[in-house]
Amino acid sequence: MEENIFMKTLVIYTSQTGFTKKYAKWLAERMKADILDLKDAQKKSTGFFDGYQAIVYGGWAMAEKISKVKWYLGKAPSWKDKRLAVFCVGGSPCDNPQTEVMMKNILDDEQRKYIKAFYCQGGFNYEKMSAGSKFAMKMFINMLKKKKNPSEEDKAMVERISSSYDISDKKYIEPIVEYLEA
Numbered sequence: 001m002e003e004n005i006f007m008k009t010l011v012i013y014t015s016q017t018g019f020t021k022k023y024a025k026w027l028a029e030r031m032k033a034d035i036l037d038l039k040d041a042q043k044k045s046t047g048f049f050d051g052y053q054a055i056v057y058g059g060w061a062m063a064e065k066i067s068k069v070k071w072y073l074g075k076a077p078s079w080k081d082k083r084l085a086v087f088c089v090g091g092s093p094c095d096n097p098q099t100e101v102m103m104k105n106i107l108d109d110e111q112r113k114y115i116k117a118f119y120c121q122g123g124f125n126y127e128k129m130s131a132g133s134k135f136a137m138k139m140f141i142n143m144l145k146k147k148k149n150p151s152e153e154d155k156a157m158v159e160r161i162s163s164s165y166d167i168s169d170k171k172y173i174e175p176i177v178e179y180l181e182a
Helices: 019-031 038-042 046-051 070-079 097-106 131-146 152-161 170-181
Strands: 009-013 034-037 054-062 083-090 115-121
Touching: 009 019, 009 038, 019 034, 019 054, 019 083, 019 170, 034 038, 038 070, 046 070, 054 070, 054 170, 070 083, 083 097, 083 170, 097 115, 115 170, 131 152
Parallel strands: 009 034, 009 054, 054 083, 083 115
Antiparallel strands: none
């Protein structure tokens, strides 16, 4: 009989255009974890989570925050005996300086003591985006285009986010897996 070397893990996610769902599925598959959409997780009783040794939350980047992470962060203090992680999926490459700034601000000092945050580059899918998100992105692009003396980074961002693209890659779950297996 094969022994399961993986801790019992739950991956909870919310996804607007499919990138976060893709990463959540990759992670759940790799960790042999259970997976729940946030809406389903919110319906579960407190006791449901007791049997898990690790609970991971994934959401998309929105205004330098992780979408709908408030629910998870509200539960996390009662899960301090578990391995906890959040991951954020965004349209920026991992090496974008703004990504680093955003990731530093996702958790406060107390939360960083028991939760680890990760970033996975995803992309944009305007066809699946909500009308509000599309509008906000178009406003942001127009703001960047109208900027006096735009930086090379600004110009590259306008080029990158003006249409749909996919820069997701399974390799970006590896740091999360390493943390969960440590």
